[in-house]
Amino acid sequence: MAILLTWRALIFLILLAGGGQASDNTVMCKLVKENQSERKVLSLLEPLTNQNFTGVTTSGEEYYTYVFQVCGDADGIKEAGVVQKSKTGKQVLVGNYSLTQAIGGSGWVMLIYNGGEKYDGHCSGEHRSAIVMISCNRTTAAGEFSVVLENRDRGLDCFYLFKMDSSAVCPVISSKLSTGSILLIVGFSCLAVYLIGGFLYQRVVVGAKGVEQFPNYAFWSEIGNLTADGCDFVCRSRGSRDEPPTYRGIATEPLEEPEERDDHLLPM
DSSP states (O other): OHHHHHHHHHHHHHHHHHHSOOOOGGGGSOBSSOOHHHHHHHHTTGGGBTOOEEEEEEETTEEEEEEEOBTSOGGGOTTEEEEEEETTOOEEEEEEEEEEEEEEETTEEEEEEEOOOBOSSSGGGOBOOEEEEEEEOTTOSSOOOEEEEEEOSSSSOOEEEEEEEEGGGSOOOOOOOOHHHHHHHHHHHHHHHHHHHHHHIIIIIIOOOGGGGSTTHHHHHHHHHHHHHHHHHHHSOOSOOSOOOOOOOOOSSOOOOOOOOOGGGSOO
């Protein structure tokens, strides 16, 4: 009875832990060309959603703050993935998450936001775009967001490059447990459930005290006695310890009979 209740409790906890449905905030990102592979890459960034990440850069007297958010409104601006703020407070849309590209590899994700505001006197007046390189780092959930460069000294395809580290993009480490190890873990788990559940049942329901609280105490004690008797029977000799009589072999040659003397029969 106690074991059955324990298993029911374990099943309930497992269902409770797995019953919640994970959020999917990355669906807010609209891909330039909808496809399953890029959606799969975006899903890796789910732990980083609903957070603003800030980086600062200076160049001479210029001072800019960049605000980044994964598939969310950066700095509160609608559909803004990356926003640039000058020291005067002016905001410039660098990348729009409604025009997203996502490229992933083993331990890294490149998130590209297109459709930013147009340049005034650079890059032929094209729209700005932001590239955020997110690399694997198992020691941090979300590392520092920093500016690498702004490539605007070319006629076309200018971009802002940012980087940050996160454990969210790290590849899953596959289990290296052998079959024997798994069986041992399962065996010890079942033994622990049996002992704990049986102990609680004997103590709470039956009201046993002392060693009687051990589950199936009579059965296990009888097995111990039978084992001891068997070992005693096999390993100890019950016969007499007197030295056996000496063995004498049978001679292979016939014994010579003693010569019969009849001298005493002659007359004196």
